[in-house]
Amino acid sequence: MNAMARNHNEDMVRWLKEIGEGSEEAFDRLYGQVVPWLLPMARHLLGDRMEAEDACHDVLLEVIRHPERYDPERGTVEAWLAVQLRSRCLDRLRKRSKIVLKEEAEPIAGFGREPLSRPEETVLARMQGEAVRLALGQLPGLQRRTLAEAYFSSRSQRELAEDWQVPLGTVKSRVRYGLNHLRKALEKMGWAEPEGGDRHG
Template structure:
């Protein structure tokens, strides 16, 4: 089948599924589309991607081409330029988000470090305000990693007394942390109960 030189006819025939019409249309307009894309993008691979996208869009929307609004070449040039600008905007957004994310991560990390330091300072102050025997029991149990039984043996003290000192110490520690503005549930030391 030989197609006439009428671009509108070639476009319509191509959109109706003619492989020959597509090949002819591509042969005629690929150089134009590529030239426009290269001029806007200044990158051959990106321009080739846009060229591919443009011809796929022409296949999908070619039937909407209106010859009253301009030539096929003008329509393709505008379509190509538009796709190139879309691609540039998308690339710019990606670059900006990549630059913002590390800054946001750094800010979150810095905030977490500051909060952690403030929490530790509040915990140290709260521990210092405990009666000496309760402070020793809490520190020995939670920070010395000793079992209640080991503390009882080391201090030559009944096991029940050691457990009471730890329990009272933790209650007072929680109250001290609350006075300093820290929720006891997230800041008090945690350890399994040792029998």
């Protein structure tokens, strides 16, 4: 995280603390910072402005009620809010799917569940993609470049080694360490289970 982003997050952490102490001004400042990107994200995922506004309202209401639930060890305030927004959007899509299911008298065999699960899967894919992008940005430059080339280009690890004039084992090590650091970054953001499968809190 660069200095500007760190200072930005420190401001938001301070506002959360002040919100917990009852400061309306701190909430107004937080609101002004997060709604401009939370609302478009929710609207894009849900496809409905009123539902998007409701989802954002739910997230911000939870912030007012429990600002202490933010855990700095698991990422930035924005990442915390994004995870909450994802959860709210999924809840609304599940309810929407149940309504559709009730309106279907007898779904045709083989077509009953798959279409209903697609909106949720689409939301997850988009949010996970954004989480991976943010996590990649936290990696050291060499590891970030290696992972990007290894997974988003058509070249093999052997071809990368030849191009960069390093041993194949070096490329493999960079990929392995990069994936390990990527997982840790995603764990902090709440997008990956810690190794061993147990998560406290």
